[in-house]
Amino acid sequence: MIIKPDGTVRRHVSAIVLKTLLDQGLRVKAFKEMSVPRSLAEKHYAVHKERPFFQWLVDFLTSAPVIVMILEGEDAIEKIRNALGKTFVQDADPTSLRGKYGIWKGVNIAHASDAPETAKNEIALWTSEGGLEVSSDAQALASQYIEHYIKSDIDMTMKIRKTVVDAIESNNTSEGTIDILTELLGKDSNGINQSDIRTLAKVIHDFILEEISNKNK
Ligand code: CMP
Helix, strand or coil: CEECHHHHCCHHHHHHHHHHHHHCCCEEEEEEEECCCHHHHHHHCHHHCCCCCHHHHHHHHHCCCEEEEEEECCCHHHHHHHHHCCCCHHHCCCCCHHHHHCCECCECCEECCCCHHHHHHHHHHHHHHHCCCCCCCHHHHHHHHHHHHHHHCCCCHHHHHHHHHHHHHCCCCCCHHHHHHHHHHHHHCCCCCHHHHHHHHHHHHHHHHHHHHHHCC
16 A cells, blocks of 8 residues: 555654554555655556546656555455545545545545555565565554654644635635645655655645636536
């Protein structure tokens, strides 16, 4: 699974995602925070390459660091997908992770493999091209991450979501939204470069512009 940039730059949110999964008894076999090369993101999302949102999706995954993991356990895929909720934030159950912490539509905090075969292929890809490694330290690294960031108690989700939804609803294409999103996304972003946060804010702004344009077609 991957905690996407909108989850990873918000440390408290990523700690909650991790804790929720570990509390279900899943074991962390590999854990890595990394910036994603474009070629890797393109391969990861190759099944979507003909879709109109493909380039945006690659921009999104490469905008700021992600946390990539291999998780193991009985019914792991089902457990993870149930905990995350439906793909689009507005469709996700409000008690699910995406329902609580997702931003809007496909800006949805995490990706999880949807079947054992997909997991096998994604693990092979991220191992060979992303430097992801199974390690006996992985579980401890994830636990330390949770311990470090669960306390922060900063959660800007509702403000970020409102900024995005209001901009779409009011056809607000102003670049001032990028500044607002950069500030909100940066409030709990220990260790993440300011320029990566701004790149993520720009990608979310591109999503807003796309939604406005689709709405008015
Ligand atoms: P994920 O589970 O990573 O799988 C593919 C991703 O594509 C999905 O989550 C969303 O982030 C994104 N996505 C799917 N459909 C759309 C869409 N219509 N517009 C924008 N992004 C999408």
